[in-house]
Amino acid sequence: MGKYVTLKKSDFNEFIEKLSKIKPVVAPVAKGKKSFAFAEVTTGEEVALQYIPTILPPKKYFMPQKEKILEFDKKKQDWTPILEYSEKIIFGVHTCDLAGIQSLNIVFTTKPKDINYIVRKDKLVIIGLECNNYCDEHASCAVMDNHLPNGGYDLFFTELKNSFMIHVNTQIGDEIIKRIKLFQEAKKQDFQQLDDLRAAKRKIFKDEVKVGHExxxxxxxxxxxxxxxxxxxxxxxxxxxxxxxxxxxxxFDVKDDINLDFNTGARYRVWDSxxxxxxxxxxxxxxxxxxxxxxxxxxxxxxxxxxxxxxxxxxxxxxxxxxxxxxxxxxxxxxxxxxxxxxx
Amino acid sequence: MKKVKVAFFDFTCCEGCQLQVANMGEMLLDVLDLIEVVEFREVMSEKSNDYDVAIVEGSITTSHAVERIKKIRKTAKVLIAYGSCAAIGGINGMKNNFKLKEIREYVYQKDAKHFDTIPTHAVHQVVPVDYTVPGCPVYIPEFIQVLKAALSGLPYNVPDNAVCVECKLNENECMFDKGVTCLGPITRAGCNSWCINNGNICYGCRGMVSNPAENGQKDILEKHKISLEWIENKMNMYNKSRELGELK
Structure with missing residues (x-):
């Protein structure tokens, strides 16, 4: 069953503050009237705990929209591979997006392996967040079997009545719990609440289309x-x-860009469609x-x-x-x- | 590398795109290492008939301009249509909404007969163009791209996908979701959704995508309760000259 801890809702702001001191934290924030986007946060107030899927998925941290992959020097006949990455904690990833990250992981770790992706992925800590109800009418997570957690995270938050139930899934996740010291051991009534919530979810989330998963x-x-x-x-x-x-x-597409000296330049990977x-x-x-x-x-x-x-x-x-x-x-x-x- | 001789010319326009060159900041110094500007009305009084690259701003709206652009084309090895007026006719194309005689008399009143005028044409509708930098004003990073392509003899194609593509990558809230009409879905990308990033709508200044899916666009208008006439007016602000073929 793994390790579970709880966090009081009243401690959530302090949790995000402390978390952001470990590594930069990105989380869903409100953008305009009815849109959300993952962006850097330093306080819990900035985080939108109730959000519909962000404009861009957290994919943007795993394969950025534009990524430099090498630099070249024509005169020297020299080229240097570049690996761009940054350490981040991604907080609040819904189960649908966890499934998305798992899919990308499969693609980029299958031969030919994508080293840039693999290195970057290992610098990212993922904290999931459960949807207790449908975000809106466009979701079809139940028929895709992604409405309940299927792994792919370091920590996973489920909002209960007065607290968050947290599944500690990896050593990295465990280290965060130990370092922040705001957590309590999960008690019997917490597990009961989690079970009740999941049972209620099974009633709410049904195949959204007229054909089953298979x-x-x-x-x-x-x-x-x-x-x-x-x-x-x-x-x-x-x-x-x-x-x-x-x-x-x-x-993606790969594009070369030469500098105005017409000698040095760089190669970029950009999203294509x-x-x-x-x-x-x-x-x-x-x-x-x-x-x-x-x-x-x-x-x-x-x-x-x-x-x-x-x-x-x-x-x-x-x-x-x-x-x-x-x-x-x-x-x-x-x-x-x-x-x-x-x-x- | 020997410096390439570059001349800037203006036709019917506000010369604002040329002003963007001066706004380049430090990058201008790098550019000036590569090119020798031999004519540029906004910054110098010298003129020249000896240049390799002609950067042409403005649309062609008089028969005198037709002769002048033909002469420039003959002299220049490379001709760059610079800014919306040159690239697609731009704002000046609004003239083509009216009968030529009427609009001429409306503007010049009793002196109209002294002012020759023809429908507004984009430069490529009059003479062959090697490179195009659309935009009102031009987006400097794209101009640098084109300049680099021109100086190294490589082609540059203005993107043929919608501004929406870049706008999504910049994670802007959709203007339609805000209840505002935006021409992003039919306008060619390449500006990095410059206007929308700064809270404005897309006015379609870069010209339309080559295959804009008329029916689909009508659906979008219907969904957002926007009349066809209204959107046509919006489109024609920059894109009226598209209806013309090449100048005979």
């Missing part, structure tokens, strides 16, 4: 010629929002996925089919970000239900 791959595999993609083709504006906010999209007009364009001007419907089909297949074959895992976490952010209201749950309906 049926999703088959549904998409057989959907290639579906009319649903034609409808989506006429609606999608290819803004790329859906892939940029996805916790498991990891496509299969939804962009030029993504599948090749020499000669041909594009493998010219229309937006085929690009969207590709995106869905990269979540519900291809990774199952390659990594035995769905790459949709159910966070709902793609539906929430879509300019054209292309909705993941509606798309799945439309495919189910068509099949019948």
């Amino acid at each position: 049926g999703l791959k088959n549904l998409f595999d057989k959907s290639v010629k579906s009319k649903v993609w034609k409808d989506i083709d006429s609606r999608c504006v290819a803004c790329g929002n859906c892939t940029n906010v996805c916790p498991t999209c990891y496509c 299969c939804q962009n007009e030029n993504f599948a364009k090749v020499a000669g001007g041909e594009s493998f996925r010219e229309d937006r419907g085929s690009r969207q089909l590709h995106r869905f297949m990269r979540k519900f089919s291809y990774p199952v074959e390659k990594f035995s895992r769905y790459f949709c976490t159910g966070c709902g970000r793609c539906s929430r952010t879509c300019m054209a209201q292309i909705n993941l749950k509606e798309t799945i239900n439309a495919l189910v309906k068509e099949k019948k």
